[in-house]
Amino acid sequence: MSIAEKVAAAISKNSEATGPLLFLLSFSLFSFLSSSKRKWQANVIKGSSTSTSTSTSTGKSTKIASPTLNFDISDEVEIKDEQLAFFVAWTGADNASEPAKAANRKHIIDSWLSVKSKFHTYRCIQSLSYLSPRSQRLEAYQLILDVLKKGEEAASSLKIADIGCCIGQDIRQLILHGVKPSCITAIDIHSGYWEAGLTLFKDDVCAEEVEGKGRLSKVRKCFFDMSLPMHAKGTIESTDFEAIESFDFVILQAVLHTQSLPSQTNTLKRIFDLLKSGKGVLLGATGGSEIATEWALTPDGKNSRYLHSIESLTTLLTSIGFKHISIKDKTGEWKDAMRGAAGGGGFGGGFGAGGDEGQKRLLLEFSAKA
Ligand SMILES: C[S@@+](CC[C@H](N)C(=O)[O-])C[C@H]1O[C@@H](n2cnc3c(N)ncnc32)[C@H](O)[C@@H]1O
Numbered sequence: 001m002s003i004a005e006k007v008a009a010a011i012s013k014n015s016e017a018t019g020p021l022l023f024l025l026s027f028s029l030f031s032f033l034s035s036s037k038r039k040w041q042a043n044v045i046k047g048s049s050t051s052t053s054t055s056t057s058t059g060k061s062t063k064i065a066s067p068t069l070n071f072d073i074s075d076e077v078e079i080k081d082e083q084l085a086f087f088v089a090w091t092g093a094d095n096a097s098e099p100a101k102a103a104n105r106k107h108i109i110d111s112w113l114s115v116k117s118k119f120h121t122y123r124c125i126q127s128l129s130y131l132s133p134r135s136q137r138l139e140a141y142q143l144i145l146d147v148l149k150k151g152e153e154a155a156s157s158l159k160i161a162d163i164g165c166c167i168g169q170d171i172r173q174l175i176l177h178g179v180k181p182s183c184i185t186a187i188d189i190h191s192g193y194w195e196a197g198l199t200l201f202k203d204d205v206c207a208e209e210v211e212g213k214g215r216l217s218k219v220r221k222c223f224f225d226m227s228l229p230m231h232a233k234g235t236i237e238s239t240d241f242e243a244i245e246s247f248d249f250v251i252l253q254a255v256l257h258t259q260s261l262p263s264q265t266n267t268l269k270r271i272f273d274l275l276k277s278g279k280g281v282l283l284g285a286t287g288g289s290e291i292a293t294e295w296a297l298t299p300d301g302k303n304s305r306y307l308h309s310i311e312s313l314t315t316l317l318t319s320i321g322f323k324h325i326s327i328k329d330k331t332g333e334w335k336d337a338m339r340g341a342a343g344g345g346g347f348g349g350g351f352g353a354g355g356d357e358g359q360k361r362l363l364l365e366f367s368a369k370a
Pocket residue numbers: 122123124129130134163164165166167187188189190193224225226227228252253254255258259263267347348
């Protein structure tokens with residue numbers, strides 16, 4: 001059984017981490033992982049936004065109509081002390097005194113207003129959930145972290161991608177958790193959020209003051225539409241993408257519920273193909289619904305987003321070829337993510353907005369083996 005199969009099986013059985021971890025440390029099993037390179041076609045889409053958000057920096061509360069969602073995107077926000085922790089851990093910023101905290105808050109809010117004025121304001125952007133990386137909450141996270149960190153030689157050849165990485169907080173969290181930057185690939189539909197993250201997390205200005213200068217330089221970055229069918233006619237070959245072999249692990253966090261059903265299907269098909277020789281593991285979470293349903297409009301305003309039920313997501317993953325599928329409703333455990341309050345998770349899109357209000361919304365955590 002491959003490492004990935006063991007991770008997937010461990011998760012789907014909801015078994016305790018200790019058993020599978022003993023297996024995971026046996027890195028001799030990595031030898032089967034193919035290193036065959038694949039060429040990919042990619043459409044590089046930069047910086048477009050359909051949001052009508054016109055944030056001001058006056059601090060005045062404004063409620064601006066969004067073409068896609070009707071949650072409040074006011075420019076007022078409170079950043080609690082605990083929300084500064086990850087920012088401080090990454091930047092090494094002084095946070096010891098009240099003036100230092102105030103300066104950090106101002107920097108974060110200035111960056112937030114800038115992002116909102118330029119790009120689509122996902123709920124997770126509005127709620128600043130990127131100050132508290134969420135993928136570490138996934139059951140599979142600790143398992144793959146152990147695999148990626150231990151076993152030196154084998155671990156350095158493993159590859160993980162964060163698809164829909166946005167600001168890049170989960171990538172920074174992986175690095176802080178000890179994963180080598182050269183093992184990590186950041187993927188998003190356009191580079192705007194990532195570039196905003198470089199300013200927010202001071203990678204552009206204060207890297208010299210922080211131990212581990214240039215921590216992101218070895219992270220591979222690819223900006224293209226994951227929902228384009230493989231080798232679609234007219235897509236642009238990305239030079240970055242040529243260098244990508246494939247991945248052992250893919251994180252897909254808070255992306256599916258921002259897409260239409262056809263886009264989700266294409267995205268998952270591409271991920272299936274990206275997962276190394278059919279032996280890699282997909283892990284992530286998405287907003288869902290007790291009964292699968294169309295929901296608010298996609299950011300381009302052209303289609304309806306789709307919220308899966310456990311059954312419909314299982315069917316979709318199975319039809320693509322995924323195995324060892326585990327999907328759990330984590331609504332209870334991820335309460336803050338459902339609320340989308342600042343400091344919580346803000347799961348990407350104002351649940352209840354733009355859809356059938358009567359249905360119970362879920363937060364689905366999933367993992368599957370290709
Ligand atoms: C709601 S945000 C989630 C961000 C982050 N993963 C998190 O958990 O906070 C969705 C992200 O997925 C990206 N995204 C949406 N559709 C995409 C696609 N077709 N290809 C690549 N990225 C996409 C968006 O640009 C955005 O950064």
